[in-house]
Amino acid sequence: RKEVEQDPGPFNVPEGATVAFNCTYSNSASQSFFWYRQDCRKEPKLLMSVYSSGNEDGRFTAQLNRASQYISLLIRDSKLSDSATYLCVVLSGGSYIPTFGRGTSLIVHP
Amino acid sequence: DAGVIQSPRHEVTEMGQEVTLRCKPISGHDYLFWYRQTMMRGLELLIYFNNNVPIDDSGMPEDRFSAKMPNASFSTLKIQPSEPRDSAVYFCASSLYQGYSEQYFGPGTRLTVT
Numbered sequence: 001r002k003e004v005e006q007d008p009g010p011f012n013v014p015e016g017a018t019v020a021f022n023c024t025y026s027n028s029a030s031q032s033f034f035w036y037r038q039d040c041r042k043e044p045k046l047l048m049s050v051y052s053s054g055n056e057d058g059r060f061t062a063q064l065n066r067a068s069q070y071i072s073l074l075i076r077d078s079k080l081s082d083s084a085t086y087l088c089v090v091l092s093g094g095s096y097i098p099t100f101g102r103g104t105s106l107i108v109h110p
Numbered sequence: 111d112a113g114v115i116q117s118p119r120h121e122v123t124e125m126g127q128e129v130t131l132r133c134k135p136i137s138g139h140d141y142l143f144w145y146r147q148t149m150m151r152g153l154e155l156l157i158y159f160n161n162n163v164p165i166d167d168s169g170m171p172e173d174r175f176s177a178k179m180p181n182a183s184f185s186t187l188k189i190q191p192s193e194p195r196d197s198a199v200y201f202c203a204s205s206l207y208q209g210y211s212e213q214y215f216g217p218g219t220r221l222t223v224t
Binding site for chain 2: 034042043044045046049087091095096097098099100101102103
């Protein structure tokens with residue numbers, strides 16, 4: 001089993017839709033969680049951290065479910081500019097070694 | 111700050127040649143990471159440094175790969191000899207500290223080995 005797994009998609013949604021992605025991780029001792037966004041042929045950039053209590057940033061909501069070992073990202077009112085690949089990152093071990101998922105592709109169409 | 115700087119942005123080389131990728135992290139960042147990204151395997155951590163010291167190189171695929179960080183503002187990833195399967199995008203990233211710190215990625219080096 002891979003350490004961090006994501007549904008590659010693509011998720012093809014119309015503008016204004018709500019879409020959610022999940023990311024599962026295998027190491028129950030994982031400590032830190034993030035969502036990054038990567039545009040085509042660009043570098044990954046931090047979208048948001050994922051806190052135990054859940055957190056929201058505008059149209060984006062991230063949640064952590066430690067019992068089931070997954071994190072989620074919810075995007076409301078999708079915009080064309082949200083089209084990208086969304087990577088989850090899990091940090092584990094005493095040295096906080098980062099492991100990236102392979103990403104979920106989102107395509108928002110008019 | 112200019113962000114993380116990588117060079118070259120594109121490299122095309124023949125199998126068997128030596129390839130050197132370069133990275134300048136953001137000033138003041140104590141951690142530097144080298145990643146490789148391919149369609150098949152996604153983004154893989156190769157090695158990371160803390161205060162110029164290699165901490166974990168378990169992701170380095172084989173002895174053909176080596177990385178150095180002679181000072182806080184410069185790191186290299188070398189492949190010798192290169193093989194077609196090394197073709198990928200190589201990213202360098204830096205962060206202030208581990209744990210909850212954001213990683214800032216460079217624009218990447220797109221390597222093609224023919």
